[in-house]
Amino acid sequence: MAQNTSSSRPAADHTASIISLAQRSLLTPNDALQNALASSNKHGLRPVQVTPLQGQLLAIQAQLIGAKSVLEIGVLGGYSTIWFAQAGAHVTGIEIDPKHRDVALANINAAGFDDSKVEIILGAALEVLPKLAAEGRVFDFVFIDASWDEQWEYFDWAVKLTRPKGAIYVDNVVRALVYNGTVDETKESIVTKVGKDERVRATLVPTAFKQQGAEDEVDGYLLAIVKG
């Protein structure tokens, strides 16, 4: 790949500037999303939602596969939910925390989506997912963003709940590998298990992000397509 060496500083030094440049250049003002962030902050929710650029990525990916139905595992204040709903999909969210569910529903309603467009199921994902499967529910796109300890179990259910050629996006896989001590290839992890899973084809996309007050950090998501 050609490289332009106009700056002697490594790319990582520019992470915050590049993210800021991309946000200002590529994203349009969005009152509903801004309101969801402000309201979540006002209610004391931790700011662990996807970044604005990632929200746009999720919306683009959903639109690329023509997703009409999205299953979201881990809703928080409904920020990513609103991105999917604005992309034209019906969203089914699963959220374990009643306060998060209530804030999310208020934010989602304020964004103009009623329960015909978005449903939030209160409960532990590993209890709700088998029920959705038993009901014969099928989704075009599954977004996994809840407990890092249960990423593989969510993924396994997600495959059963996704239509052929549908997509599954697992957030924070890189940080979860580090957190779980499973970077070492000899240990089983979501990456090694997905790699052996003949139901899907998958890749890992490393990402850089910058949090206010934090050093440059890396993360990455796993993206899979269900074979069909």
Ligand SMILES: C[S@@+](CC[C@H](N)C(=O)[O-])C[C@H]1O[C@@H](n2cnc3c(N)ncnc32)[C@H](O)[C@@H]1O
């Ligand atoms: C990172 S936040 C989700 C952020 C959201 N997807 C967004 O980008 O706007 C994770 C959420 O998952 C929820 N959660 C954690 N464990 C869960 C579980 N076992 N079942 C369902 N939700 C869970 C947490 O309460 C929290 O609201």
